[in-house]
Amino acid sequence: DSGVTQTPKHLITATGQRVTLRCSPRSGDLSVYWYQQSLDQGLQFLIQYYNGEERAKGNILERFSAQQFPDLHSELNLSSLELGDSALYFCASSGGLAGHTGELFFGEGSRLTVL
Amino acid sequence: GDSVTQMEGPVTLSEEAFLTINCTYTATGYPSLFWYVQYPGEGLQLLLKATKADDKGSNKGFEATYRKETTSFHLEKGSVQVSDSAVYFCALSRIHQGAQKLVFGQGTRLTINP
Numbered sequence: 001d002s003g004v005t006q007t008p009k010h011l012i013t014a015t016g017q018r019v020t021l022r023c024s025p026r027s028g029d030l031s032v033y034w035y036q037q038s039l040d041q042g043l044q045f046l047i048q049y050y051n052g053e054e055r056a057k058g059n060i061l062e063r064f065s066a067q068q069f070p071d072l073h074s075e076l077n078l079s080s081l082e083l084g085d086s087a088l089y090f091c092a093s094s095g096g097l098a099g100h101t102g103e104l105f106f107g108e109g110s111r112l113t114v115l
Numbered sequence: 116g117d118s119v120t121q122m123e124g125p126v127t128l129s130e131e132a133f134l135t136i137n138c139t140y141t142a143t144g145y146p147s148l149f150w151y152v153q154y155p156g157e158g159l160q161l162l163l164k165a166t167k168a169d170d171k172g173s174n175k176g177f178e179a180t181y182r183k184e185t186t187s188f189h190l191e192k193g194s195v196q197v198s199d200s201a202v203y204f205c206a207l208s209r210i211h212q213g214a215q216k217l218v219f220g221q222g223t224r225l226t227i228n229p
């Protein structure tokens with residue numbers, strides 16, 4: 001158990017819909033990362049938050065947005081869903097910003113299926 | 116920009132075989148290097164890491180040495196088990212503009228047959 005909790009574990013929805021994925025980081029971790037894992041297993045970095053502020057942005061579509069709340073949990077919002085958005089979405093957390101060892105702790109993922 | 120290139124999979128071996136999964140990287144500065152493992156149906160978890168040149172990371176019989184001269188961090192295990200079947204990701208991490216930047220390779224799927 002990594003200590004990172006993601007909900008829901010599975011989600012099936014239709015094209016054009018909007019969903020919200022939720023992540024609770026490990027206790028005490030300030031950084032939250034979101035990754036998308038496609039069927040070909042590659043991991044795409046989407047976005048990073050540190051203590052409520054956006055710190056880095058990767059290949060995140062404009063239809064996607066995220067935020068980190070004062071209690072440090074994070075939500076990833078996916079809107080106007082397309083078939084190609086079907087994937088596993090992982091949240092990861094780490095303790096610090098700079099001067100950190102680099103280890104991330106991953107949740108078990110939210111599997112999104114768009115029909 | 117920073118990048119990680121892994122040996123393409125899938126890799127299929129018999130139990131007790133020797134394993135090598137190649138990983139090379141491109142990065143400015145002095146990144147830390149990692150191997151993460153993803154077992155079926157689970158999230159990624161750290162397998163081993165090395166934070167500076169010539170460091171050797173090891174865990175569960177796996178080893179990898181940080182080779183700055185060849186920009187490599189190859190994963191090895193002397194005798195694999197069926198339970199090692201998983202997807203393995205090589206990754207680098209460095210601080211960029213005050214934020215930690217982690218870059219993953221594309222992953223290598225390993226299957227061990229009894």
